[in-house]
Amino acid sequence: MAVNYRERLKRVYAAIHDDPARSYSLDEMAELAALSRFHFHRVFAAMTGETLAGALRRIRLNGAAHALVREDAPVAAIGRAHGYPSAAGFSRAFRAAYGVTPARFRARGLALPAALEKQKGGQAMFPVEIRNEEPRWLIGLPHRGAYHGINRTYAVLGAELAARDLWRHSRGMAAVYYDDPAVTPEADLRSFAAIAVPADVACPEPLQRLQIAGGRHAVMAFTGPYTGLGAAYDWLFGGWLAQSGAALRDAPSWELYLNSPMDTAPDALETLIFVPLEDEA
Incomplete structure (x- = not known):
């Protein structure tokens, strides 16, 4: 029977989206994909174009960015809900990805890039x-x-x-x-x-x-x-x-x-x- 790798990798992505706060080990993810620990990372990266660590970071920070805009929860609580138990660690990771701290990102109100914040006379900075x-x-x-x-x-x-x-x-x-x-x-x-x-x-x-x-x-x-x-x-x-x-x-x-x-x-x-x-x- 042919191995359906895409179905196996779907399970990995679904697990991250369902519980971004969980600390996943390589062994757990390999088991979820029904692959050996030795082969899992190579198959995952080759078929998705990103490493497991990169996927975790991207999904967690994307979810946190949307939560900062849409929710009233404290910044630290949003970080914990998206896999960053330390407020300092969340701030460092978020700033590395978005160029600003989570608090500054939220302060923009609608999470606009700086250019769109500078509308003048109703004219947007984006053509x-x-x-x-x-x-x-x-x-x-x-x-x-x-x-x-x-x-x-x-x-x-x-x-x-x-x-x-x-x-x-x-x-x-x-x-x-x-x-x-x-x-x-x-x-x-x-x-x-x-x-x-x-x-x-x-x-x-x-x-x-x-x-x-x-x-x-x-x-x-x-x-x-x-x-x-x-x-x-x-x-x-x-x-x-x-x-x-x-x-x-x-x-x-x-x-x-x-x-x-x-x-x-x-x-x-x-x-x-x-x-x-x-x-x-």
């Missing part, structure tokens, strides 16, 4: 242009639940793509967001974690294919932590839209990620936000 886009093809997996939890689905997607040697076709990570989190219960939010690919790339199950319609779009070039994207959307659909006079098309917004949190500091993450628009009359 928005209206342009015509060609249709694009995505292959990926649906996600249901909080948008900030989509990284769990990306972990599963990564294992599926690696197992099928599909990463080589990637034209960038992408995500489609179907619902407005202001009016939709968090548990019912629908999104799609994906990579952009050429139209002729095969899409084996359980992966799904999705076509993004081309046409007129507002495109915002956002630089900074993903925790700031919600505020960027608020500005885009508020101040910018009112000033532009553009009419929204009945289609979901989507994002294209130009780099990866696996090897890029949060303040340097680059995201293109695409908002479909009606054609000009």
